[in-house]
Amino acid sequence: MTHGNDTNGLIVEPVARLIDAFSRLPGIGPKTASRLTFFLLRSGDEQARVLAEAIIQVKEQVTLCKRCFNITTGDYCPICVSERRDRSKICVVEEPLDVLAIERTGSYRGLYHVLHGHIAPLEGVYREDLKIDELVARVKSEPVDEVILATNPNTEGEATAFLLLKDLAPLGLRITRPARGLPTGGDLEWADPDTLGSAFEGDASYRDAAYCVPSVRLRDIHFTFAVQLRTGASQ
Numbered sequence: 041m042t043h044g045n046d047t048n049g050l051i052v053e054p055v056a057r058l059i060d061a062f063s064r065l066p067g068i069g070p071k072t073a074s075r076l077t078f079f080l081l082r083s084g085d086e087q088a089r090v091l092a093e094a095i096i097q098v099k100e101q102v103t104l105c106k107r108c109f110n111i112t113t114g115d116y117c118p119i120c121v122s123e124r125r126d127r128s129k130i131c132v133v134e135e136p137l138d139v140l141a142i143e144r145t146g147s148y149r150g151l152y153h154v155l156h157g158h159i160a161p162l163e164g165v166y167r168e169d170l171k172i173d174e175l176v177a178r179v180k181s182e183p184v185d186e187v188i189l190a191t192n193p194n195t196e197g198e199a200t201a202f203l204l205l206k207d208l209a210p211l212g213l214r215i216t217r218p219a220r221g222l223p224t225g226g227d228l229e230w231a232d233p234d235t236l237g238s239a240f241e242g243d244a245s246y247r248d249a250a251y252c253v254p255s256v257r258l259r260d261i262h263f264t265f266a267v268q269l270r271t272g273a274s275q
């Protein structure tokens with residue numbers, strides 16, 4: 041239990057259990073967990089039931105898109121089935137929330153691929169834990185000519201982008217990174233829509249294609265990719 045020993049015995053078990061459950065959620069400390077719990081205790085039965093059912097339904101009904109691994113309720117997500125999307129572009133993001141952030145800008149019309157995390161060996165997250173093989177398979181089988189590596193502009197995001205670069209470079213397509221204007225060290229999810237939108241606007245030459253270069257050893261990059269980087273950056 042994370043609500044402190046001083047309250048042991050004073051708080052009845054069901055209440056302590058809910059406080060504990062809330063406090064395990066990201067961004068919610070023991071104080072907020074207690075506040076939420078006591079709010080629900082005070083509110084009507086209906087409010088609690090709606091919340092409980094919404095949580096259960098999310099777990100029961102929401103699945104991952106079979107193509108891009110975005111969250112959806114069927115086999116494929118609305119973006120993958122839309123005929124208005126540009127199928128020559130795949131934007132690779134870490135989390136489904138990043139898809140929402142980019143969609144809110146209205147500046148990107150291509151498809152997505154959600155990795156579900158980033159490389160973090162210290163936290164036990166390795167290449168095989170992410171949807172990387174699935175991305176490579178898509179690039180090989182779909183009519184893709186550009187992959188945009190929109191992992192977060194922080195250490196883990198950079199490491200993940202580098203790994204993807206090594207996998208994708210031999211496939212001979214344009215690889216870019218929407219880095220322009222995005223704060224280094226930040227989360228895509230929290231970037232303001234105008235800044236994030238400008239990072240996606242225009243053609244590939246507008247995006248900062250050379251961004252990947254400082255964080256990788258050029259001699260490790262397939263020649264085709266190095267040429268495309270220069271093309272992308274100088275157009």
Ligand SMILES: [Zn+2]
Binds near residue numbers: 106108
């Ligand atoms: Zn999809």
